[in-house]
Every structure is written in C-alpha cells, then in structure tokens.
Amino acid sequence: xxxxxxxxxxxxxxxxxxxxxxxxxxxxxxxxxxxxxxxxxxxxxxxxxxxxxxxxxxxxxxxxxxxxxxxxxxxxxxxxxxxxxxxxxxxxxxxxxxxxxxxxxxxxxxxxxxxxxxxxxxxxxxxxxxxxxxxxxxxxxxxxxxxxxxxxxxxxxx
Amino acid sequence: xxxxxxxxxxxxxxxxxxxxxxxxxxxxxxxxxxxxxxxxxxxxxxxxxxxxxxxxxxxxxxxxxxxxxxxxxxxxxxxxxxxxxxxxxxxxxxxxxxxxxxxxxxxxxxxxxxxxxxxxxxxxxxxxxxxxxxxxxxxxxxxxxxxxxxxxxxxxxxxxxxxxxxxxxxxxxxxxxxxxxxxxxxx
Numbered sequence: 001x002x003x004x005x006x007x008x009x010x011x012x013x014x015x016x017x018x019x020x021x022x023x024x025x026x027x028x029x030x031x032x033x034x035x036x037x038x039x040x041x042x043x044x045x046x047x048x049x050x051x052x053x054x055x056x057x058x059x060x061x062x063x064x065x066x067x068x069x070x071x072x073x074x075x076x077x078x079x080x081x082x083x084x085x086x087x088x089x090x091x092x093x094x095x096x097x098x099x100x101x102x103x104x105x106x107x108x109x110x111x112x113x114x115x116x117x118x119x120x121x122x123x124x125x126x127x128x129x130x131x132x133x134x135x136x137x138x139x140x141x142x143x144x145x146x147x148x149x150x151x152x153x154x155x156x157x158x
Numbered sequence: 159x160x161x162x163x164x165x166x167x168x169x170x171x172x173x174x175x176x177x178x179x180x181x182x183x184x185x186x187x188x189x190x191x192x193x194x195x196x197x198x199x200x201x202x203x204x205x206x207x208x209x210x211x212x213x214x215x216x217x218x219x220x221x222x223x224x225x226x227x228x229x230x231x232x233x234x235x236x237x238x239x240x241x242x243x244x245x246x247x248x249x250x251x252x253x254x255x256x257x258x259x260x261x262x263x264x265x266x267x268x269x270x271x272x273x274x275x276x277x278x279x280x281x282x283x284x285x286x287x288x289x290x291x292x293x294x295x296x297x298x299x300x301x302x303x304x305x306x307x308x309x310x311x312x313x314x315x316x317x318x319x320x321x322x323x324x325x326x327x328x329x330x331x332x333x334x335x336x337x338x339x340x341x342x343x344x345x
Contacts, residue, residue: 004219012174012224019173023220059216062161063180067169096252103309107302114302118259 002049004056005030020064021153027057028149031080035137038087041126044094047133051087054080068152076152079145086129086136093126159206161213162187177221178341184214185337188236189330195243196322201250204321208243211236225340232336242321249314256307260300267294 007026010019031053037046061068061077068076097119104115140146164183167176188210195207215236222229274293275283291297 004216007220010173010220010223012172012177014173015170016167016173016176017169019220020169055212056216056219059213060220062213063164063167063217066167092251095248096255099248099252100306103306107305110298111302111305114296114299114304115306117263117296117299118256118303118306121259122255 002030002052016064017067020060020067023060024057024064024149025153027053027060028146028153031057031083032146032149035140038090038137039130039134041094041130044091044098047087047090047094051084051091054084054087058084072148072152076145076148079140079148083136083140083145086133090126090129090133093122093129097122097126159209173221174224177217177224180217181214181221181337181341184210184217185232185334188214189334192239192325192330193327196325199318199322201247204243204246204250204318208240208247211240211243215240228336228340232333232340235333239321239325242317242324246314246317246321249310249317253307253310253314256303256310260303260307263296263299263303267296270295 005026007023010022014022031050034046034050034053037043038050040046058077058080061073061080065073100115100119100122104112104119107115162183164180166179188207191203191207191210195203215233218229218233218236222233271286271290271293275286275290
C-alpha cells in the first residue's frame with residue numbers, strides 16, 4: 001500500500017483553515033498522480049494506490065468541511081466518492097483473482113479446475129469494471145475534478 | 159456508513175486544538191464499533207469497524223505529528239486492525255461468490271445433461287443415471303470449489319478469533335487510555 005505523503009510545512013499552530021489548504025493540496029495531488037497507472041490489469045497496485053489515495057482525500061474532505069465553501073465541498077466530495085466507487089468495482093475482482101491464484105498454486109491439479117473456472121469468470125468482471133473505470137477517469141477530466149479540487153484548495157485559504 | 163459529525167470545529171483555531179476534537183470523535187466511533195463487531199462477528203459490523211479504523215488512521219496520518227510518538231503507535235494499531243478486518247472482509251466477499259459460482263455451474267450442467275438425454279424430438283427417457291453425469295461439462299470443477307469454500311470459511315473463523323483476541327475489552331480500554339494520554343497534551 002502506498003504510504004501517505006508527508007505534508008510539508010505543516011505546523012500544529014497553523015489555523016485549521018491553513019492546515020486544510022496544505023493537506024488538501026497534497027492529498028489531491030496524490031490522487032491525481034495515480035491516474036495513468038490504473039487501467040493496466042497486469043499491475044493491480046495502480047488501482048489499489050489510487051483507491052487508497054481517494055480514501056485519504058475523502059477522509060480529509062470530511063474533517064475539514066467547515067473550512068470550505070459548502071457547495072464546492074459537496075461537489076468535490078460527491079465526485080471523489082463516485083471515483084472511489086468505480087475504483088472499488090475494479091479492485092474487488094483484482095483482490096479476488098490474486099487470492100484465488102495463491103490458493104490455486106497450493107491446490108492439487110484436480111482441484112485447480114474449479115478455482116480456475118472462477119478466476120476466468122472474475123476476469124470477465126474485471127474487464128467490464130476496467131471499461132467503467134476508463135469512463136470514470138474520462139469524466140474526471142471532462143468535469144474537471146482536478147480543477148474542482150484546485151478551487152477548493154484556494155477557497156480554504158485562511 | 160457516514161462518519162460521525164465532529165462538533166465545534168473552528169477554522170480559525172489551531173490545527174492541534176481541532177485535531178483533539180476530531181480524534182476523540184473518530185476514536186470513540188472506532189472503539190464502539192469494534193466492541194459491537196467482536197460481540198456479533200457479523201460481516202456488516204466488522205465492515206463498519208474497518209471503515210471507522212480507516213477514518214481514524216487517515217486522520218492520525220495528517221494530525222499525529224501534533225501529539226508525538228504515541229500518536230504514531232496508535233496510527234499503526236489502526237492500520238493493523240484495518241488490515242486484519244480487510245482480510246476477513248475478503249473472505250466475506252469471496253465465499254458467497256464461490257457458492258454462487260457453484261450454483262451457476264450446477265444449473266448449466268443440469269441443463270446440459272438433461273438436454274443430452276432428451277434432445278428436441280427424441281423420445282422421453284425415464285430418469286437420469288449416475289453415468290449420465292459424465293456428460294456434465296463442469297463435473298471436475300466442483301470438488302475444488304467446495305474445498306475452496308471450506309478453506310475460506312475456516313480462514314474467516316481463524317481471522318475473527320484473532321480480531322476478538324486482539325480487540326477485546328481490555329485491549330480497547332488500553333487503546334482508549336493511549337489516546338486519552340496524548341490527546342490531553344498536544345505539542
């Protein structure tokens with residue numbers, strides 16, 4: 001799992017609003033920098049890292065809510081949640097396939113057939129979820145989650 | 159599960175002061191949900207406890223530096239319990255998926271076997287016999303899938319025992335005391 005990026009220049013005596021600005025900028029960057037890796041089903045860590053980044057960002061949006069414009073905050077939280085759901089839909093078969101492959105490697109050849117038939121079925125779900133995720137990432141560009149988050153970061157300045 | 163609202167946050171007050179309020183709310187939420195989950199062992203309660211651990215961990219990641227080493231230790235505890243509950247969640251999600259797959263294969267095989275015995279226009283046969291099952295396309299898949307379901311059920315039991323042992327009442331109390339200790343004296 002990707003480690004959280006340390007927040008540079010943060011101080012315990014910063015105002016809550018100033019801290020919100022610094023933290024949101026870093027957590028937003030963490031999310032958006034992962035987007036190029038996630039559609040490769042051969043590297044399931046990309047989706048995992050972006051999903052964790054979305055969770056971290058969501059947790060930050062939740063706690064710093066009083067520091068933001070309500071409307072912009074609601075829109076950002078909604079878009080991050082949607083993206084997290086789409087990432088989760090891809091992540092579920094990723095995890096299950098990895099787990100099943102490890103079990104299959106321990107099973108007898110006779111027992112593997114059933115496990116492999118389930119893996120095959122999950123691969124179809126994974127491909128379908130990947131198509132949906134591609135659309136979700138395009139929406140991030142079209143609807144500008146990046147710019148929404150940038151605006152929110154500016155807005156939270158003390 | 160929606161996070162509990164943190165009351166009296168003040169954008170102009172220092173981060174550390176607000177962090178105390180947030181961490182008190184998030185830790186109380188986690189401890190209560192962990193207590194419920196250790197008692198019931200239900201997948202829904204375990205899931206809620208996992209989400210609460212995650213929220214607590216992510217808040218500690220950004221505010222823990224205000225409180226020193228003990229906050230870092232609490233963050234690691236939250237991460238570890240989140241990982242453990244995640245493994246239980248994987249079993250809870252995969253086991254029904256395995257059983258559903260067995261059901262789908264059985265439906266497909268039953269259709270194949272019955273159609274092979276009574277193709278359109280052929281005279282009706284009296285019954286299905288054991289030897290006819292050799293016509294089932296997925297007949298070799300069942301044993302492995304049944305064992306897989308058993309493995310997942312046994313693994314879940316083991317992981318749940320580990321969770322109950324590591325987050326029983328004494329451990330939860332120690333965790334609360336650890337948080338009370340550092341939340342009372344922010345840097």
